[in-house]
Amino acid sequence: MKQLRIFIRKEFAHVLRDRKTLLILFGMPVVQILIFGFALTNEVKNSKILVVDHARDIASQQLVAQIEASRYFEIEKTAWNQQQIERGFHEGQIKMAIVIPVNFGQELMHQNDVQVQLIADASDPNLATTLINYASSVIQDYQLQVNETTKIPYRIIPETRMLYNPQLKGAHNFVPGVMALVLMLVCVMMTAVSIVKEKEAGTMEILLVSPFKPILVILSKAIPYLLLSLVNVTSILLLSVFLLDLPVHGSIVLLFAESTLFIITCLSLGIFISVKTDSQQTAMLISLMGMLLPTILFSGFMFPIENMPVPLQILTNIIPAKWYYIIVKSIMIKGLGIASIWKETLILAGITVFLLVISIKSFKIRLA
Template sequence: MKRFIGFIKKEFFHILRDRRSLFILFGMPIVQIMLFGFAITNEINNVDIAVLDHSKDDVTKEIIDKIAASKYFSIKAFIDNETAIEKVFEKGQIKAVLNFEPDFSRKLIAENGATVQILTDATDPNTANTISNYTGAILQKYQQELNQNVAISYQIVPQTRMVYNPELKSVFMFVPGVMTIILMLVSAMMTSISITREKELGTMEILLVSPLKPAQVIIGKVVPYVFLSVINAVIIIILSIFVFKMPVEGSLFLLGAESILFIINALSLGILISTISSTQQTAMMVSLMGLMLPVILLSGFIFPISSMPLPLQIISNAIPAKWFIIILKGIMLKGVGLAYLWKESLILVGMTLFFMAMSVKKYKIRLE
């Protein structure tokens, strides 16, 4: 019994001395609870919308003011014609456009009815549907307030049209997200154990005394996995197109190039994890727990980033998956080219170079 108690004490002391174990035991659950508590929401807040007001009368201005005063919407642009609607959608920031018909106020009073068209970006069906419902509720409330002071009821008739995903197929939202998660986790996991395996097998010393430069070692470990991951990406795209009927409105060449860029980004991140991990188990745990939850919760895959607290919105900018999902939706659903996706592509390039540089630096430290 004394030996058993002593063994238990020894295990407690061992866990308390291991900071990584303490973080996994106590830090990770806290991080998960915080992420789930703040990120999982079906509500929308501060969604960027644009307004096309053909009438520009007192009634439309009053409606616009009410929409702008709500916590759900933020009016970012006023456009002048229908041709500008597609352009603001293609940029990706605007999620809805309110289109007031000409002579709105006169028709509302004289004909007891006027029309405002609600156009939403349906690349995210859930958010598009929520935006439509919230806008309709604001219009309905304004209509009720207006009818209190008149004998004949006025009626505002919203006309809703979903662009890019008119049938509101949720698979159009999930396929880019699932593709991102698979490429990120598989690519990072494959490389995260590479250098760690060398340490455990005792072959790290051979690499340390080899004439290869640190950058050559890092790149040499990444290149074989690039080909395997590209094959994986091709299979995913083929399944998306032929099984899930996912459209590819843009260039397949650009889609392939952006996928390779993201794969190299994920592989570089995996190499960085392997250089800072002492065991394969640690590397695997960091890859799974440290990447899976942020990719799912903070990439905009399921939940709109604009509805999250500001600190989480800032953190989401450091998640490569966020930018790749924007790229995938832009190419596959909107059919836009590099002219609209250059910023996201440049961010992925910058992150990749940063991960590679940090990996080389960590490797150099072990040489000294």
């Protein structure tokens, strides 16, 4: 244990002396959290929605059929009460709910206007706004069709409601994404490069023939980056709360516990890369390009996963950042607990164990 503390202290000293490393560790999170002030607006299609048809008359069925025929929406299921709607949003099964009131057809024909409620998950404000606009457009098209066959003009008034983010602030979307991006890049790249550096310098052979166990060599490299990454998480949360006015609605303890799990996942990936590479340049290239693009493209941070072809949607399941992004949004924005994110937590834990087992089996006690 004393030897482990000595190696960890040595690694801390090495990191703190390197200004470039410190700039990447602490400069990148601050810069990204400040410059990612807006999100991209993308076309949305095949988004899963929930329809609550309280009327179940001919007019409401025609409206539901028109919504279902649209390429923008995919009706996941129907519900009959508010609890089912809330559960659908909490579990991330749906992006929007459409509530058709009782006596929809009668009110439309006799009172000439009726309200339809549109409820969207505004933790991603751009997606929520787009879905509301698409649904309003479909309802307006149905209204025009009805008016073509009647002499009296009828009006269907959409009543919108944005859950979790009524003001549609962009920070609710990009802060969880930046957290996943920063931790993935910092942990994977720094761990991989620091271990490969020992190989290139020839000091890894000395460490392996010393009484110090090889697994402790790896741990001494990973632990400093675990602690420094937790500092990054703290700095991002402080900037979010005090600068971007984005409070944490869920448990801080749970958020840090899940962040620690994700950091360990990223460290495991960095160790795996370091085991498979022999030069810092290769390790950095794989870590930077191999992690940056998948995190941006396949985590749901910038581009809705529902828009992607099915093979790519399947591919996103092996991206750790996707699951962490869902976890952070659920805790920070929706205020949910472990009961709502236990599946994502298990998936991250499984990826971590898999990477560690593969890395340990591939780790060479003797270097060629």
